[in-house]
Amino acid sequence: MSAISFSFRSTKEIAPLEIRLSYRIKGDKNPKSFYTRSRIEVDKKYWDEFHFKSDFPNYKDIEKQNWVKEIKAKQHSINVEIENIKTYLLSAFNSVPQSKLIDVVNKKWLEDQIELYYNPVSNIEDEVGSEIPKDLISYIDFYIDYRKNEMKLTSVKKYNVVKHKLERFEKKKERRKF
Numbered sequence: 348m349s350a351i352s353f354s355f356r357s358t359k360e361i362a363p364l365e366i367r368l369s370y371r372i373k374g375d376k377n378p379k380s381f382y383t384r385s386r387i388e389v390d391k392k393y394w395d396e397f398h399f400k401s402d403f404p405n406y407k408d409i410e411k412q413n414w415v416k417e418i419k420a421k422q423h424s425i426n427v428e429i430e431n432i433k434t435y436l437l438s439a440f441n442s443v444p445q446s447k448l449i450d451v452v453n454k455k456w457l458e459d460q461i462e463l464y465y466n467p468v469s470n471i472e473d474e475v476g477s478e479i480p481k482d483l484i485s486y487i488d489f490y491i492d493y494r495k496n497e498m499k500l501t502s503v504k505k506y507n508v509v510k511h512k513l514e515r516f517e518k519k520k521e522r523r524k525f
Contacts, residue, residue, distance in 0.1 A: 349440050351433045353385070355394040363388050364429075368436065368457050372448060381454040383461055387428055398422055435464045484513050 349370035356365045363384045371378040389398070403415045439460050443451050480486045487510040491503055 349437065351436050353387075353429055355389065355391055356382075357391070359391075361388055361390045364394075366432065366436075366457070366461065368440070368452075370440070370448065370452065372445075379449075379452070381452075381457045383454065383458045385428075385432060385461065386465055387425060389425065393418075393421070398425065432461075432464060436460055439463075484510055484517070487513075 349368065352367045352369070353364045354367065355362065357363075364387045365382050366385050367380060367382050369378050369380045397418050400418075403418070406412050406415065436457075440452065480489050487506050491498070491506055495503075
């Protein structure tokens with residue numbers, strides 16, 4: 348038997364939800380539990396005060412009515428994402444043979460499953476229609492372009508800083524390695 352739950356376990360105001368996978372093996376007294384982060388970012392106040400709330404008063408003020416609509420829409424979108432992740436994880440968990448659970452299912456397995464959920468394995472070359480670069484500097488540009496819709500601007504800046512440092516290093520050494 349396995350269970351998956353989501354919680355806000357951060358001291359920051361805005362943080363990703365934590366995913367907890369718990370399961371018990373027959374004959375074992377203690378359940379196994381593993382945590383990892385999802386990519387569902389929420390703020391602490393929303394999660395504590397509004398996410399589980401369903402009985403909002405009927406406001407006469409238009410602004411408050413719109414606020415309630417926004418909260419309900421946010422609840423719905425987060426709940427849909429949570430259910431999709433639960434379905435995916437339970438399917439992956441149930442595909443592991445019962446005899447191998449203790450050896451296979453651990454924190455690393457959970458992290459890998461979440462990574463596969465967000466980035467399913469596919470043939471990237473078919474998807475982008477071009478060849479993946481073999482050298483690191485060109486690959487950084489390829490990666491930034493490929494993940495442009497998923498990355499924050501700060502991540503793009505960090506990758507570009509690394510790329511420029513590598514370019515300066517290659518220029519100093521007067522060679523390019525593949």
